[in-house]
Amino acid sequence: MDIRTLERMGVKESTQALNSLRLETVGSFLGIQLPVKGMARCPLPNHDDGTPSFEIRQEGRRWVCYACNLSGGAIDFVMAYHNTDFMTAKAWLMSKCGYAIRGNKRHPSGTRILGAKPRPQPTEKNVEIHESAPDSELYQELLRQSPLRKSGLEYLQSRGISNPTIDRFAIGQMPSTSVAHQLVREFGFARVKSSGLLTKNSTPNWYLSILPPDAVLFPYIEGGEITYFQSRGLVDTDKSNRWRNLNHRRMRIYNIDILTNPTVNRLAICEGVLDAISSAQMGCEAIGLIGASAPLSRQNMISLRGKHVEILLDWDNAGENRATALRKELSQFGVSATRRLAPRSGAKDVNDYLREGHTSL
Ligand SMILES: [Zn+2]
Incomplete structure (x- = not known):
């Protein structure tokens, strides 16, 4: 596959990911309140809507204004709201997410997609106090395999965290079963170990994820790349699983x-x-x-x-x-x-x- 095709694929995937953000989230970026779903007065600046002609549908990810005759997803809404072109709207949305969404499919190793930095090689320059550079590609894959589920959502809701905030900070949840096996199969033991995701005693024959199953997963994002994780157990009384950090990785500043x-x-x-x-x-x-x-x-x-x-x-x-x-x-x-x-x-x-x-x- 040639690089051009891959570049197109990367852009397309990031577009899809951004365009499926909840409208409620986009509204919070724009400083306007959009309903989670259902009919509302059209929020577009050029439409003085007397009767609700604006509808949010498909789990809050699509919109249509029957009077303006416009519809679409998150990027389309930003285009209509800011009266701007597609690229500007997409870039704006991406900057608001604070996160360069790479799409849902991992690109084949050894290839690059547009906008993605190649994984830093552990040269002298980017070694930080005996530490290899963060393995953003591997971290991205972990997050992809760790979508938030009901129990995690309920935990976050109990802490007062809203859906737009969850989207914005790309909060996930560790799967119930160990993802460590899957990651080791895909990336190899050495790479998973050096990413800090395994417990200290892990060996190629027996290993365990340091972030426990079901814990809520907070990615640390720097320059659009995931550089670190912390997890929070769902059960307050389970002290050892409350907050967990990566093994032997430098702690970072969040956001x-x-x-x-x-x-x-x-x-x-x-x-x-x-x-x-x-x-x-x-x-x-x-x-x-x-x-x-x-x-x-x-x-x-x-x-x-x-x-x-x-x-x-x-x-x-x-x-x-x-x-x-x-x-x-x-x-x-x-x-x-x-x-x-x-x-x-x-x-x-x-x-x-x-x-x-x-x-x-
Ligand atoms: Zn309208």
């Missing part, structure tokens, strides 16, 4: 791409994935720090200059101490950050605050 997004002027620093997601859902874009092992780098701090930075670490002693230290550290880089006072409700973290029913921060 770090937002730091370099020029359209984001206000940004929160949160503790952990769920708080960062909760903050974003309440309209304040955020990064999530995980423990002390993922500090902000010099470059991270510099990219915060000129932005309105809020520190939304947990409202407990550890969080307050860390906030004080972080403010000092940031000020050395010319970043003035404000520490949000604890909510009077007694919420201990941002996700608590979201679950109290707040819709903005």
Whole structure:
């Protein structure tokens, strides 16, 4: 198969993936409320719709306006709403997802699709402290095999996380059966092991995924590529399975791409994935720090200059101490950050605050 065909295939697949986003999600990107399904007044700017002539159908992924005589999926809606061309609408949607969706089919190894970086070879240059570069291709395949199911959705709903937020952050769920076998078959044991997905004691003859079955799966995305995973068990009392990290991989900052997004002027620093997601859902874009092992780098701090930075670490002693230290550290880089006072409700973290029913921060 020649490269041209593959390029076309890559573009087509990414188009399909973007165009099947829920309209509810697209609405949240555009700052308008679209219903999950059914009839509504047409939200398109040029249509002053007196009676509902707009319908959302097919599990919230297709729309039609019977008066405008327009219809389609997510990209088509952005085209109609922004009155722009296909490529511009697609690029806009992709930037909002913060995630270069590669489509549903993995491309054959050794070939490239348009826009996909070749997997970095472990040369001197990109080795980070005895660590090979993140295996984004393998991570992408894991996420593809790990769609969110009912139990995971219910868990996220119990934390107040909305469907558009789930879509935006590409949250998945580990399959009930081990995916490790499948990945080892496809990528080989050595590669799966070095990706950090296997337990420490794993050998080619006996291996186990470090991320447990059924846990909700949070991809970390940097520059449109998955670079890390964390998983969260569904059962609060099962402490050992609550939060799991990859084995022997450097912890990263969650949602770090937002730091370099020029359209984001206000940004929160949160503790952990769920708080960062909760903050974003309440309209304040955020990064999530995980423990002390993922500090902000010099470059991270510099990219915060000129932005309105809020520190939304947990409202407990550890969080307050860390906030004080972080403010000092940031000020050395010319970043003035404000520490949000604890909510009077007694919420201990941002996700608590979201679950109290707040819709903005
Ligand atoms: Zn219309």
